[in-house]
Amino acid sequence: MRRYGKHTDEDDVRVRPNRKGNRPRTHLRPKHEDASEGMVLTVDRGRLHVLIEGRTIIAMKARELGRKGVVVGDRVAVVGDLSGAKDTLARVVRVEARSSVLRRTADDDDPFERVVVANAEQLAIVTALADPEPRPRLIDRCLVAAFDAGLEPLLVLTKSDLAPADGLLETYRTLGVPFVVTNREELADGEAADRVRERLTDRITVFVGHSGVGKTTLVNALVPERKRATGRVNAVTGRGRHTTTSALALPLPDDKGWVIDTPGVRSFGLHHVDPTRVIHAFPDLEPGTDDCPRACSHDEPDCALDRWVADGHADPARLYSLRRLLATRERREGD
Numbered sequence: 001m002r003r004y005g006k007h008t009d010e011d012d013v014r015v016r017p018n019r020k021g022n023r024p025r026t027h028l029r030p031k032h033e034d035a036s037e038g039m040v041l042t043v044d045r046g047r048l049h050v051l052i053e054g055r056t057i058i059a060m061k062a063r064e065l066g067r068k069g070v071v072v073g074d075r076v077a078v079v080g081d082l083s084g085a086k087d088t089l090a091r092v093v094r095v096e097a098r099s100s101v102l103r104r105t106a107d108d109d110d111p112f113e114r115v116v117v118a119n120a121e122q123l124a125i126v127t128a129l130a131d132p133e134p135r136p137r138l139i140d141r142c143l144v145a146a147f148d149a150g151l152e153p154l155l156v157l158t159k160s161d162l163a164p165a166d167g168l169l170e171t172y173r174t175l176g177v178p179f180v181v182t183n184r185e186e187l188a189d190g191e192a193a194d195r196v197r198e199r200l201t202d203r204i205t206v207f208v209g210h211s212g213v214g215k216t217t218l219v220n221a222l223v224p225e226r227k228r229a230t231g232r233v234n235a236v237t238g239r240g241r242h243t244t245t246s247a248l249a250l251p252l253p254d255d256k257g258w259v260i261d262t263p264g265v266r267s268f269g270l271h272h273v274d275p276t277r278v279i280h281a282f283p284d285l286e287p288g289t290d291d292c293p294r295a296c297s298h299d300e301p302d303c304a305l306d307r308w309v310a311d312g313h314a315d316p317a318r319l320y321s322l323r324r325l326l327a328t329r330e331r332r333e334g335d
């Protein structure tokens with residue numbers, strides 16, 4: 001049996017750490033300079049679906065990338081057969097630096113953090129106002145994940161035909177999170193999609209939500225081609241509907257941005273979150289942390305923010321909101 005599979009001789013070249021400090025083996029270089037740049041649309045059983053100049057090709061990770069993960073949204077360099085023809089397999093030889101990384105852990109006790117999506121700019125948190133009941137702690141946890149990753153959050157509140165949005169919006173008013181409210185009627189006449197689309201223009205937006213909130217309905221309204229593909233192999237990505245483990249990037253019509261659909265989440269583990277990154281989402285409070293103890297969680301008795309806010313430097317409601325978000329890092333029953 002051949003150890004390195006049926007691909008070209010390059011597969012047999014391993015890049016070793018180079019102790020002498022001279023340049024790595026250079027005969028790999030020319031090919032990699034010829035590599036085409038693409039974006040990972042989805043990952044299906046280890047196969048990467050990469051969009052290159054309007055074509056979707058199937059690729060696998062080159063050995064030299066080692067254990068480095070390649071995720072949806074990654075910009076990659078690809079070599080090999082880029083025809084996109086059936087049964088061809090190209091190779092991803094490089095992953096470009098990521099501008100953002102959205103992570104989650106399966107749950108809080110799981111120290112293994114997974115990168116969900118790379119290079120996204122916005123996180124759309126889809127929540128139904130009823131059926132299923134909204135889960136503010138899940139929303140808070142998604143917000144923490146967004147702030148931690150440097151993504152701008154967007155609240156998408158669905159099913160306003162079943163329950164009003166006021167109560168939930170009040171909870172998030174202090175945080176200043178932008179929101180869109182949709183209902184069944186507006187979904188039918190296109191109004192819902194239009195209003196959400198306005199928020200998505202020219203950016204890469206990841207959609208997350210608990211199962212049943214209407215995320216699929218909404219994404220189908222935003223990306224009409226998706227609907228046609230449901231139940232069959234997707235014309236754009238070659239992906240069928242059975243594979244729901246990976247995120248899936250879908251282009252908005254007329255190249256107006258990207259929607260990245262993700263499988264329904266039951267929880268959003270935050271084991272990996274660093275409180276010092278979350279505070280960046282509160283620029284009004286950040287100067288008040290100068291006198292905090294080292295590695296302050298900003299949710300502990302010695303935190304300097306209490307004093308600073310009491311002295312009138314910022315709105316106490318903002319500190320309350322920050323603490324509420326930070327507190328969601330502690331797992332509770334029902335998360």
Ligand SMILES: Nc1nc2c(ncn2[C@@H]2O[C@H](COP(=O)(O)OP(=O)(O)OP(=O)(O)O)[C@@H](O)[C@H]2O)c(=O)[nH]1
Pocket residue numbers: 158159160161162182183184185187209210211212213214215216217218263264
């Ligand atoms: N009343 C009402 N029902 C809606 C609305 N949007 C979606 N639904 C319904 O809610 C149910 C769940 O919608 P889906 O789009 O399948 O939900 P999902 O979030 O994708 O759920 P999963 O596919 O399980 O991840 C469906 O029966 C939809 O018809 C809405 O605005 N109002």
Ligand SMILES: [Zn+2]
Pocket residue numbers: 289292293296297298299302303304305
């Ligand atoms: Zn502090």
